[in-house]
Amino acid sequence: MTAExxxxxxxxxxxxxxCILRAAEQVFSQYGYRGASLQAIADKAGLPKANxxxxxxxxxxxxxxxxxxxxxxWNAVLEDITPESDPGRVLSEFIRTKIVLGQRYPEGSKLFAxxxxxxxxxxxxxxxxxxxxxxxxxxxxxxQWSNQGKMDDLDPHLLIFLIWSATQHYAEYSAQVTGILGKxxxxxxxxxxxxxxxxxxxxKGCGVQRPDASLAAPR
Amino acid sequence: MTAExxxxxxxxxxxxxxCILRAAEQVFSQYGYRGASLQAIADKAGLPKANxxxxxxxxxxxxxxxxxxxxxxWNAVLEDITPESDPGRVLSEFIRTKIVLGQRYPEGSKLFAxxxxxxxxxxxxxxxxxxxxxxxxxxxxxxQWSNQGKMDDLDPHLLIFLIWSATQHYAEYSAQVTGILGKxxxxxxxxxxxxxxxxxxxxKGCGVQRPDASLAAPR
DNA sequence: CATTGTTCTGACCGATCGGTCAATATCGTT
DNA sequence: AACGATATTGACCGATCGGTCAGAACAATG
Numbered sequence: 431m432t433a434e435x436x437x438x439x440x441x442x443x444x445x446x447x448x449c450i451l452r453a454a455e456q457v458f459s460q461y462g463y464r465g466a467s468l469q470a471i472a473d474k475a476g477l478p479k480a481n482x483x484x485x486x487x488x489x490x491x492x493x494x495x496x497x498x499x500x501x502x503x504w505n506a507v508l509e510d511i512t513p514e515s516d517p518g519r520v521l522s523e524f525i526r527t528k529i530v531l532g533q534r535y536p537e538g539s540k541l542f543a544x545x546x547x548x549x550x551x552x553x554x555x556x557x558x559x560x561x562x563x564x565x566x567x568x569x570x571x572x573x574q575w576s577n578q579g580k581m582d583d584l585d586p587h588l589l590i591f592l593i594w595s596a597t598q599h600y601a602e603y604s605a606q607v608t609g610i611l612g613k614x615x616x617x618x619x620x621x622x623x624x625x626x627x628x629x630x631x632x633x634k635g636c637g638v639q640r641p642d643a644s645l646a647a648p649r
Numbered sequence: 650m651t652a653e654x655x656x657x658x659x660x661x662x663x664x665x666x667x668c669i670l671r672a673a674e675q676v677f678s679q680y681g682y683r684g685a686s687l688q689a690i691a692d693k694a695g696l697p698k699a700n701x702x703x704x705x706x707x708x709x710x711x712x713x714x715x716x717x718x719x720x721x722x723w724n725a726v727l728e729d730i731t732p733e734s735d736p737g738r739v740l741s742e743f744i745r746t747k748i749v750l751g752q753r754y755p756e757g758s759k760l761f762a763x764x765x766x767x768x769x770x771x772x773x774x775x776x777x778x779x780x781x782x783x784x785x786x787x788x789x790x791x792x793q794w795s796n797q798g799k800m801d802d803l804d805p806h807l808l809i810f811l812i813w814s815a816t817q818h819y820a821e822y823s824a825q826v827t828g829i830l831g832k833x834x835x836x837x838x839x840x841x842x843x844x845x846x847x848x849x850x851x852x853k854g855c856g857v858q859r860p861d862a863s864l865a866a867p868r
Numbered sequence: 869c870a871t872t873g874t875t876c877t878g879a880c881c882g883a884t885c886g887g888t889c890a891a892t893a894t895c896g897t898t
Numbered sequence: 899a900a901c902g903a904t905a906t907t908g909a910c911c912g913a914t915c916g917g918t919c920a921g922a923a924c925a926a927t928g
Contacts, residue, residue: 443875460767465683468916478877480918489916540766543821547759547766548679550824557828565829587830588846592815595822599814602762605769609776610784611806627807635854662905687886697907699888704905708886 447485450475451499454482454492459540462548463493494552497545500538501556503531513574516641517581522629524593529625532601533616539601565590582637589636596628666704669694670718673701673711678759681767682712713771716764719757720775722750732793735860736800741848743812748844751820752835758820784809801856808855815847 453475457466468489472479486492507527511520532539545553569586576583600607600616608615616624672694676685687708691698705711726746730739751758764772788805795802819826819835827834835843 461683462681462763462766463684464680465685467914469914479916480877480879481875483917484876544681544763544766546822546825547681547763550828554824554828557825558831561825562829562831582849584850585842585846588843589850591818591826592847592850595814595818596811599810603765603814605773606765606776606780607810609769609773610781612777612781623804624807627804628811630801631803631808631811631854632850633854634856635850635852637853686884688884698886699907699909700905702887703907 443485446477450477450482450485450492451496454486455496455537455541458493458496459537459544462544463489463552464548466493496538496541497552500535500542503535503538507531508568511568511571513571513578515571517572517575517636518633518638518641521593521633521636521638525597525628525632526625528593528597529600529621529628532598533621536601536604539598543598543602580639584636589632593628593632596632600624662704665696669696669701669704669711670715673705674715674756674760677712677715678756678763681763682708682771683767715757715760716771719754719761722754722757726750727787730787730790732790732797734790736791736794736855737852737857737860740812740852740855740857744816744847744851745844747812747816748819748840748847751817752840755820755823758817762817762821799858803855808851812847812851815851819843 450471454466454471456474457471460466461470466489468479468482471492472482475482482492486495508520508524545551550557565587568590572581572586572589575581576586600621604616611620613620669690673685673690675693676690679685680689685708687698687701690711691701694701701711705714727739727743761772764770769776784806787809791800791805791808794800795805819840823835830839832839
């Protein structure tokens with residue numbers, strides 16, 4: 431087997447795997463792990479069911495792979511945050527990034543939500559391990575911001591939870607949001623309004639000081 | 650059949666139905682509609698599977714009944730809100746009530762979340778009907794508060810979504826929250842901290858004026 | 869063309885799914 | 899005791915579940 435053919439093989443394999451993963455993400459996100467069926471995934475991918483298992487091994491392996499893919503998509507968020515950063519800018523970027531990710535990967539977001547709803551049987555180690563450390567390190571920096579007088583003295587964990595929940599809401603609860611607003615889907619203008627609303631309320635609610643302001647009055 | 654026996658019969662029937670509904674709520678909330686099985690519900694209720702169907706008719710009827718029960722539990726929220734109300738008090742009570750409801754009915758909250766995740770196949774009429782009207786009427790009052798200068802000029806729908814998402818998070822994402830905080834469960838002190846945090850950030854973030862303050866400076 | 873290794877898939881497996889039904893058990897009324 | 903109504907449940911149904919496997923189809927090398 432030459433390197434060339436190996437590459438082509440891998441390219442072909444990856445194209446099929448991507449197709450399967452995309453179909454599986456839709457089905458798993460809608461019905462959860464137990465409610466999803468390999469037959470439904472196969473139908474959506476346009477492949478026979480046995481082919482899904484040939485490429486993915488098992489339903490569980492396919493599901494875990496989707497979870498890992500979604501976790502890695504979130505890794506870039508809040509990566510370059512330091513005690514010297516401007517809280518307003520960081521929180522604003524945090525909010526916008528999470529909203530964008532939710533819109534970019536709506537099925538992945540719902541997949542994650544369904545996993546948590548089920549009690550995180552496949553993610554509890556990740557939640558109380560990597561993710562907990564991730565949150566702790568960011569919380570420590572936010573705490574320093576408070577001590578520096580850059581913002582109010584608030585529990586950083588609860589602030590992170592607030593931004594998570596408020597932003598993910600528009601990905602996971604899209605059925606409720608569109609139903610109540612009477613829209614087919616959220617357009618760019620809606621998303622911009624949502625981002626501005628959340629930035630304004632949360633940044634103001636945390637008492638974030640303008641970076642140039644020293645200790646001047648709020649107005 | 651006398652009235653007395655009828656009462657006793659109904660009491661007995663209601664006791665069994667309550668037992669079934671409780672077991673079903675746990676299973677449906679964890680696995681979603683498709684992922685839940687009548688056998689699992691029957692095992693949890695300590696009854697043979699055929700008995701579940703005798704009392705509930707079908708899986709779908711049981712599920713719809715659970716959804717309706719959960720919707721009715723939420724009906725009391727924000728019931729007595731008027732343009733003359735104090736926004737700070739109303740928002741504070743709104744937040745606390747939703748937190749308490751989420752803690753009181755964690756399975757019901759997750760059941761609702763799973764239904765929305767699946768695209769609200771059984772609730773889309775409710776969402777774009779009753780619930781939309783409910784939100785619209787409350788949004789109109791919040792709008793009046795803004796016009797009266799009681800708070801900032803914000804999209805009331807997004808404010809309601811914010812409070813919904815931020816409070817429901819602690820019911821539906823309990824697995825994530827406890828995993829990250831490293832706790833088995835949230836205790837009373839945790840809930841009080843969460844309520845105070847959300848009240849402070851959201852009320853301040855919305856620029857809610859103290860009711861006694863006329864047009865004085867924020868401090 | 870023959871060979872070899874990979875890709876693909878129809879057929880099948882035991883288990884479980886939601887739901888039906890007939891037989892049995894229980895109970896209040898007469 | 900006898901009866902009709904309701905409650906209960908084991909057995910069963912066709913469909914579907916996740917997964918296996920033998921063999922067809924295929925492409926690359928000799």
